[in-house]
Amino acid sequence: MDYYDNDDNENLEVTLLLEAINAKYGYDFRSYARASIKRRIKHRMSVSGIKKITGVIERVIYDRPFFMELLGDFSISTTEMFRDPDFFQALRKTVFPAIQHLPFIKIWVAGCSTGEEVYSLAIILREEKLYDKTMIYATDYSEKSLATAKEGVYGIKPIKKYAANYIHAGGIQSFSDYFTAKTDTAVIDQSLRQNMVFSIHNLAADGVFGEMNLILCRNVLIYFNRELQDKVFGLFTESLEEGGYLCLGSKETIRLSAFSDNYDEVLKDEKIYRRNTTPVSDAKANDKPVVTPEFVTKGGELIRDVKAKMEELDHLLRGLPGKDAV
């Protein structure tokens, strides 16, 4: 049977599958860009020997371990340390000088995946002597990715590339100072974790993280459709302090979104924007997701924990001397 003749059916099947996943497990992929999601579904089909997407729906509904595998496929995202070294250089040269006067700095890495970018950020913060007064909130919807991120243990293979990126990004130490090499793995310097909080947060469903000075969300939004992108931009706008910075991936832009007016462009190529004083219009504000404690999703339950944790950490941070330590 040639199922490619039924392409319209295929699209219908993808829609139904994503509905089923949302209804059954509370993970909402309905607003993801379809072409990539479809590739991942097809990958799982070929691994599991399933011929039609309808077959995936059945498995997803009745077979939780299978769903977890599919969820794993959906959340795979390749990232690297100091990806786009010019961007990290720009953080050092342009963004950090503008926020270094703050008594403490709050950074949200949204969609942090397996954490490579979080550690990259911590490294340059430390080198710029800002890390001791910084808290990094690293979030992702995937528990599996977060577990890897928290652990900070990576394959040894790409380290050479990371080291080259690090130098290109303006690194001032030897990159090998930041990890311990084992046979197959590189274990990130555990002291880099001191001011990091990892937590489950689903950009498609969950709410605002308040009072951030800097938000990094790079190469996450490309997986979303325009509507969801807009919703997330609203979330970021709500989460950023006035004058706070928003950093996107090199091919992402806020300029096509409804929140474009709320940002000034700081560096065009590096996709660094700054929240200006333009208020968000009520019409848009109404569209925004609001954090409520009654989340039905798993991520929602955990975000409540993290909010408490954030308050606790804020408290600690406020107790710190407001100077550049180290």
Add this chain to the structure above:
Amino acid sequence: MKYEAIVIGASAGGLDALKAIATQLPADFTLPIAVVLHLHRNTKNELIALLKREVRLTVKYAEDKEKLKHGCLYLAPPDYHLLMEDDRTLSLSVDEPVNYSRPSIDVLFESAADAFGKHVIGIILTGANSDGSLGLKRIKERGGTAIVENPQSAQYPEMPLAAIAATEADYILDVDEIAGKVGELLRLDICKTS
């Protein structure tokens, strides 16, 4: 109109081949063209400028969620996969490399086959690997049209050969015949320039 988009994949030797085709197309060419060109790192920056100088089409790196416009040649940005969506937009991904490549030709072609079905023309040009062959196969399965550069005259024959082995190409042509064939398929007059 039958055709709504063209996808082109090229690897080693691909820049010259792409130029040979694109320079023959007029500025008001009626279809959008999306291209994956495997690049050496050092050519990335000059690529757009180089093509812009010689090509009348609008040449640019694809932006995320960009609406496809006719007369535009969209290049996959370095280190991103380029995909076509059902709603006639482009999207990007940083999924792992396919065939050791990001961007990968298979990823673009398979998404174009899904989004456009029989309304897409897939073109595989010179290259020293087999990326694109599965994508071209998918385009054929969905009723689209497959053109492959003649391996005998291609600078690197492996990629055309792999494509021909994977599926039955509609046309196997020398690179300078391809734009003419596309014009014929579109019933268009293609301005011939050297």
